[in-house]
Amino acid sequence: MLKINDLTVEVEDKIIINNLNLNIKEGEIHVLMGPNGTGKSTICKVLLHHPDYKITNGSIIFDNEDITNLDTASISKKGIFLLNQNPIEVEGVTNAELLRIALSEKTNTHINIFDFNKKLNEVCEIINLPKSFVHRDINFNMSGGEKKKNELLHIFMLEPKFIILDEIDSGLDIDALKIVGDSLAKYYAKYNPAILIVTHHSDILKYFDNYQVHIMKDGKIIKDGDNELVKEIETKGYRTTGVVNNE
Ligand SMILES: Nc1ncnc2c1ncn2[C@@H]1O[C@H](COP(=O)(O)OP(=O)(O)O)[C@@H](O)[C@H]1O
Ligand SMILES: [Mg+2]
Numbered sequence: 001m002l003k004i005n006d007l008t009v010e011v012e013d014k015i016i017i018n019n020l021n022l023n024i025k026e027g028e029i030h031v032l033m034g035p036n037g038t039g040k041s042t043i044c045k046v047l048l049h050h051p052d053y054k055i056t057n058g059s060i061i062f063d064n065e066d067i068t069n070l071d072t073a074s075i076s077k078k079g080i081f082l083l084n085q086n087p088i089e090v091e092g093v094t095n096a097e098l099l100r101i102a103l104s105e106k107t108n109t110h111i112n113i114f115d116f117n118k119k120l121n122e123v124c125e126i127i128n129l130p131k132s133f134v135h136r137d138i139n140f141n142m143s144g145g146e147k148k149k150n151e152l153l154h155i156f157m158l159e160p161k162f163i164i165l166d167e168i169d170s171g172l173d174i175d176a177l178k179i180v181g182d183s184l185a186k187y188y189a190k191y192n193p194a195i196l197i198v199t200h201h202s203d204i205l206k207y208f209d210n211y212q213v214h215i216m217k218d219g220k221i222i223k224d225g226d227n228e229l230v231k232e233i234e235t236k237g238y239r240t241t242g243v244v245n246n247e
Contacts, residue, residue: 001026001194002047002162007058009039009046009219016042018219019058024162027192029208031199031230034216035238040198041085042219044166048072048082062162077106081160085167085198087147090138095150096120098138099157106158123156127183144171152183164196169204181207202230 002024009017016039024030032040046053047060049072059068067075090098099120104111124131129149139147148168155163165184169177185207188195197204197211205211205227213230215223215238223229 001028001063002196003059003061004043004047005059005061007043007046007060008056009042010054010056011042011052015056016053016219017046020216020220022214022221024194024196026161026194029188029195029197029211031197031205031211031213032216033199033213033230033233038216039219040216041166043216044082044084044164044196044198047080047164048075073105076102079159079161080164081155081158081162082164083148083151083155083166083168085170087139087151089140089142091140093138094135095138095153096134099154102158119157120153123153126156126186127152128179129153145173145176148172148180149176152180156183156187159191160193161191162194162196164198166198167200168197169199169201177203180204184208202227202234205230 002022004020004022007017007020008015020043022030032043034040042053046055049067049070055068059066061067062075062078062080065078067078100111100116103116120134121131123129124134127149129146129152133146133150133153136142139150142150148171151168168180168184172180181204184195184204187193188208195208199205211227213225213227214221215225215229215233
């Protein structure tokens with residue numbers, strides 16, 4: 001479904017992603033871990049063609065189509081959703097306004113307002129978000145945890161088939177983590193999307209049965225594994241597992 005081939009990315013003439021390869025098939029869950037500053041968020045943003053980053057080598061293929069140079073809106077319409085590590089606040093545009101336009105653009109049809117509102121209410125129930133959030137400006141003046149749930153609202157409404165979650169679990173209290181985890185598990189069971197999860201902790205992974213793990217360092221994937229590797233890193237850290245050398 002998604003193939004990243006020999007991808008090299010630069011920002012301000014500095015190489016941040018260095019010849020990275022990753023292959024994610026339909027319905028698969030992949031976990032990206034690694035120390036701070038190794039390029040995890042960069043790869044997430046590059047998949048949506050963030051303009052700050054320059055791809056100097058390699059390609060990104062999605063559903064057999066080369067999307068390396070495609071604009072962000074077109075990539076998103078293909079069904080790729082990025083939940084940013086720090087979700088962007090958009091003052092002056094409400095969730096309902098954006099979602100209605102985005103859905104209509106994506107499906108190329110008129111959105112029936114009755115069905116739309118009904119689904120918004122159902123999703124608010126699932127993710128335990130007050131219904132008033134539907135008419136709030138996107139992520140504006142929301143707490144960290146509220147922003148993550150607000151992004152989940154967008155996921156449930158837009159029904160992406162490939163979801164990138166960049167540290168969705170950071171800054172969540174225990175109850176919020178459970179709601180987010182349960183909601184994601186429900187979404188996965190219903191729509192079977194492919195998911196790329198960037199995380200430092202195993203807590204969010206408990207909501208998924210099967211996943212492949214990749215450890216990143218200096219813009220490269222340097223080790224692959226499964227939940228055993230996550231456990232090892234969680235107890236011993238990156239340095240002592242030999243994944244990352246003592247420097
Ligand atoms: N827009 C940018 N301008 C300059 N440097 C950047 C930019 N984005 C990322 N970087 C640098 O690239 C490296 C990787 O960042 P990032 O992808 O955010 O790491 P991670 O998510 O793994 O913690 C860091 O050294 C960071 O400072
Ligand atoms: Mg990051």
